[in-house]
Amino acid sequence: MEQVEFIRMKDGTSEEYHFLEHLESEFNKGLADRILNALQGLATTLSGYKINRLEHSLQTAARAEADGADEEMIVGALIHDIGDDLAPYNHSQYAASIIRPYVRGEVAWVLHHHGLFQNFYYAHYFGGDRNERDRYRDHPCFQLCADFCERWDQASFDPAFPTPDLEHFAPMVRKIFSRKPFDPEVIGAEYPLG
Template sequence: MERVNFIEMKAGTAEEYHLLERLETDYNKGLVDRILLALEQTAETLSGYQVNRLEHSLQSAARAEADGADEDMIVGALLHDLGDSLAPYNHSQYAASIIRPYVRSEVTWIVHHHGLFQNYYYAHHYGGDRYERDRYKNHPFYQSCVDFCEKWDQKSFDPNYPTPPLSHFEPMLRRVFARAPFDPAVIGDEVEVSYAVR
């Protein structure tokens, strides 16, 4: 097994760092496979609803596709809750960080903020402020996030909705994640995001 000799990063040589870069590049080729596995594992999360988390994610993506959304947005809808099991209090930001290098900034912003925007549907039942999303009322992606939540996210808990399997979305995932990370022609001008959780 190839490995470096250093035990402190500052002692590494150029040759060692080129080795690590090559190994990391090879490992990163399996990113979509790891994402697919992580999505499959969400089938074991989120009890109490009429569908599991994987079905919810597939249904959200299917609704986005049926409405004519582009691949960036469909992939965003598919992955929007991927962080639920590892980052339950900031799952939106977790998912946004995964897609950020590969999709336009609007999609990243929407996924990053969808948890806060979803509060509109239930926060008042817990004594919270359902209109907390309105702090972004003047943001250029505000309405897109409202629409994402209204049309695809909040309504995707229907066990009778015709939902395709994960394999249906795999080619899209492979195309999106095959892009060069942080390509300005793809992501465009990044819009500052708020790191308030939810």
């Protein structure tokens, strides 16, 4: 079989769906490479800063690594802004949805909320509430997200910071995104992302 016969999903057969599932499984083996390519694409996005978005992502991950973060959090730091091109107004949720099946719940929560937490540094200049993040003050991941932003994200716009290239992080990306999705032994406690 080279392709299914159905034109409506409700008409598909067991054989066709098993065929498609096999193709999807094979395609998904290339996820890490597609993520690395998407990260590389950040080199040509969003101007005005002293460094490009790829360099910012690499710096954020490098700072996480230097602080002794584990591979899940380092990869989370690396991809935290991967949605800037396609989801500029919800890039945080975009990044969280990509990594969520492969990491523990707190990493996904931090990525999901980092945009809101970053508002602390500039929302007041636009008449916004820089303390809007305080609605999550009692959440178990609040401080982790605040630290992610303070120590790594907001500090990573420095052209003089010694920053490794993307290949440095590629083995971690491949390791994380080759895991079995939603493995309960990996994701552990899930936190509602809303």
